[in-house]
Amino acid sequence: MRINQQLAAGKAEYPTIASLAAIGDGRSMALVGPDGNVEWFCPQRFDATPMIWPLLDRQRGGRLQLSTPGDVKTHYLDDSAVLEFEVHSASGSARVTLCMEWPGSDDQQRLLWQVDGLAGRCEFTLQFEPRPDFGSVAGEASISAEGLTYSYMGQQLLLQADCALYPDGEGWKGAISVDAGGRAGVSLSVSLEQDAPPVPVSIESVPARIEATLIAWRDWCAALECPAAYRGAVVRSAISLKLLIYAPSGAVVAAGTTSLPEHLGGERNWDYRYTWFRDAGLTLGALFGLGCRDEAHCWAQWMQRTIEQHGTPLAVLYDVNGAAPPPERNIEGVDGYRGSRPVRVGNAADGQFQLDVYGELLECVSICDSMGDDAMRAHWPHMRAAADFIAAHWQEPDQSIWEMRSAPRHYVHSKVMAWAGLQRALWLKRRHDLDGDEESWVNQAEALRQLVLRRGLSADGNNFVRAFDDDRLDASLLLLARVGFVEGGDERFVNTVDMIRKQLDEGGGALRRYPAEISDGLEGREGAFFICSFWLVEALVQTGRPREAKELYEQLLQRKGEHGLFAEEFDTRSGQHLGNVPQAFSHVGLINAALSLGSAD
Structure with a gap:
């Protein structure tokens, strides 16, 4: 499908229910649209209040996106809950791998993105615009060398990426560029303990974490x-x-x-x-x-x-x-x-x-x-x-x-x-x-x-x-x-x-x-x-x-x-x-x- 600038800005039509994919870690689940953007995510447990929910409201539901204009083809990697997106734009092509880390730990859950440049150069926009509890709760954010920390209702998250993050309207934005053979990563960590900060990860460890998740799923399926x-x-x-x-x-x-x-x-x-x-x-x-x-x-x-x-x-x-x-x-x-x-x-x-x-x-x-x-x-x-x-x-x-x-x-x-x-x-x-x-x-x-x-x-x-x-x-x-x-x-x-x-x-x-x-x-x-x-x-x-x-x-x-x-x-x-x-x-x-x-x- 063609992902244009309007879609990348979060103003797209609703995805069909049949086009959605699910990733999870045995605690909660994220639904991902055909463009690779997160449509629904409740941190910590399935029935928790949602933080990202554009699936129920395109304007008020927030954003968690790593997007670029171009054609996107999405599929699961065989025998796994790991998603892969191939992106082809006018300037280049790239592959994005996305999953929730599994098996997870007792105190953290993570969404992980790995971006691999295949040809030319691809420019991605990372957008994070949380709307906790259907927008009824205001969170607090701070940016440090480790990344963007976001807190609400005693819950803390940490967004780390291979780019600088800066305020953008009611959320935060960053720009990631990958050339052929290049690689970038993004991690969103959620603390499972009340009022406890998430544990940072090395962005360089993201590929290994995704690979470990893929192997775990394939071993389970076998x-x-x-x-x-x-x-x-x-x-x-x-x-x-x-x-x-x-x-x-x-x-x-x-x-x-x-x-x-x-x-x-x-x-x-x-x-x-x-x-x-x-x-x-x-x-x-x-x-x-x-x-x-x-x-x-x-x-x-x-x-x-x-x-x-x-x-x-x-x-x-x-x-x-x-x-x-x-x-x-x-x-x-x-x-x-x-x-x-x-x-x-x-x-x-x-x-x-x-x-x-x-x-x-x-x-x-x-x-x-x-x-x-x-x-x-x-x-x-x-x-x-x-x-x-x-x-x-x-x-x-x-x-x-x-x-x-x-x-x-x-x-x-x-x-x-x-x-x-x-x-x-x-x-x-x-x-x-x-x-x-x-x-x-x-x-x-x-x-x-x-x-x-x-x-x-x-x-x-x-x-x-x-x-x-x-x-x-x-x-x-x-x-x-x-x-x-x-x-x-x-x-x-x-x-x-x-x-x-x-x-x-x-x-x-x-x-x-x-x-x-x-x-x-x-x-x-x-x-x-x-x-x-x-x-x-x-x-x-x-x-x-x-x-x-x-x-x-x-x-x-x-x-x-x-x-x-x-x-x-x-x-x-x-x-x-x-x-x-x-x-x-x-x-x-x-x-x-x-x-x-x-x-x-």
């Missing part, structure tokens, strides 16, 4: 267990999932951003920088399936600690340390991505009742146990309490896996996951001779199953339905065979899969969550959900149609972002990605579908 046929896509999704893990606690956040819209210009803009129990079982299965036992173990430990701390009832979501997320609030005075408002921080779904999360928790215990990991079973009293909670509350309506902001209902998927939770608890109790109210669990599981088979089927009994007294469908029904409620060959499940394909299809196998006419309490029309389409791949394998599953999977892979990332949704009419990115659920779906296809070969 240990992945991937189906050979789809290794490239699965590895990129595995890296994306790894980037969404908060290493100090093991928590997996749903996405790296807030308020990227599910409907352009509308209100469907949510903060996904938190951790959902809803995603637990599918995520744990993907991690174990990839051979990421350390990550799976830490994720299981996070769940165990969280339920131990809070008990039941479970909240729908928590922050990365297992605490309650902040109350949902709208950020005033921010344009939002392409005018999509409001911009939100926090998530009101934490106050909902979602029955399925208890089944997800107990599903995780059984997955761990079957993989020889007792991280969760060792805390059986809390898991037993979750089973008792299901037995006592499964007859209550809930908001479903989709967090409907309308009146609670008796959703079939929620009931099935409650049944699955009781089944997993019974399996664990019998396998390890654990204590628990077996009689109650058996009776309630059977009563629950019979109710679903009586009220969760269509009037003619041919297929499952989304909710009691509602003959419409829901893509979450594609999971019924996965959790063992029915066999894949059960005619009612086969019919359900086929009807979902007809009624929820948005074109090319892309599925909506539920019919467009269903009111979820919000304005606007959402797109097709990547996770639902990947569930369909698995369901086709389970119903004995692996060839159709393979064809659909390969269609879906063509809808990836420019760098292999997946957002939450996409618009089949425009081809645009929608929602927060990278989305853990979408990448988990891609991984699990590939593993399912691999097992069918």
Whole structure:
């Protein structure tokens, strides 16, 4: 693409969501646009207040740019989260390598840029214009021989570069020139300790630090267990999932951003920088399936600690340390991505009742146990309490896996996951001779199953339905065979899969969550959900149609972002990605579908 002077000045149009790339260090994430400029960065942790956020406001969101007019081609270096930009201008060409240093230290995180001259001379402009906490906080800056120190809210950063830095409007600027064979570097260090200064680095060490990061990523990727046929896509999704893990606690956040819209210009803009129990079982299965036992173990430990701390009832979501997320609030005075408002921080779904999360928790215990990991079973009293909670509350309506902001209902998927939770608890109790109210669990599981088979089927009994007294469908029904409620060959499940394909299809196998006419309490029309389409791949394998599953999977892979990332949704009419990115659920779906296809070969 052509990067002109207007873009270099930070006045460009918004990048498409599909054009974004992610870099990270196991604590937080930066999103990078197709021009190589940072579009989003929250120092220290995923859900911290953003410092750089032009992705949500081109005028007020600040800048962190190393730019030059010219043509830019961007790509990840293979098997890594290291980005490379090739820049070709009228006066010369250069290569820029960008990453967050990984593995990081306990007290510092760093963004690193390495600039290598390839031909002629390239002139780069370095711009740093922080806007902490959506511009509501004023920082303090000072320039010394070490570089530019910037402090706000007890947090300190240090910008170092192979150039002088000087004030420019509300930020700072520097000029970097590289000739063919020349090299320059930039480092932005963030102290992870309150009121502590960052540790300076030698700019000459930047290439070695980037190389060490590249080697670390490639070593990690080399240990992945991937189906050979789809290794490239699965590895990129595995890296994306790894980037969404908060290493100090093991928590997996749903996405790296807030308020990227599910409907352009509308209100469907949510903060996904938190951790959902809803995603637990599918995520744990993907991690174990990839051979990421350390990550799976830490994720299981996070769940165990969280339920131990809070008990039941479970909240729908928590922050990365297992605490309650902040109350949902709208950020005033921010344009939002392409005018999509409001911009939100926090998530009101934490106050909902979602029955399925208890089944997800107990599903995780059984997955761990079957993989020889007792991280969760060792805390059986809390898991037993979750089973008792299901037995006592499964007859209550809930908001479903989709967090409907309308009146609670008796959703079939929620009931099935409650049944699955009781089944997993019974399996664990019998396998390890654990204590628990077996009689109650058996009776309630059977009563629950019979109710679903009586009220969760269509009037003619041919297929499952989304909710009691509602003959419409829901893509979450594609999971019924996965959790063992029915066999894949059960005619009612086969019919359900086929009807979902007809009624929820948005074109090319892309599925909506539920019919467009269903009111979820919000304005606007959402797109097709990547996770639902990947569930369909698995369901086709389970119903004995692996060839159709393979064809659909390969269609879906063509809808990836420019760098292999997946957002939450996409618009089949425009081809645009929608929602927060990278989305853990979408990448988990891609991984699990590939593993399912691999097992069918």
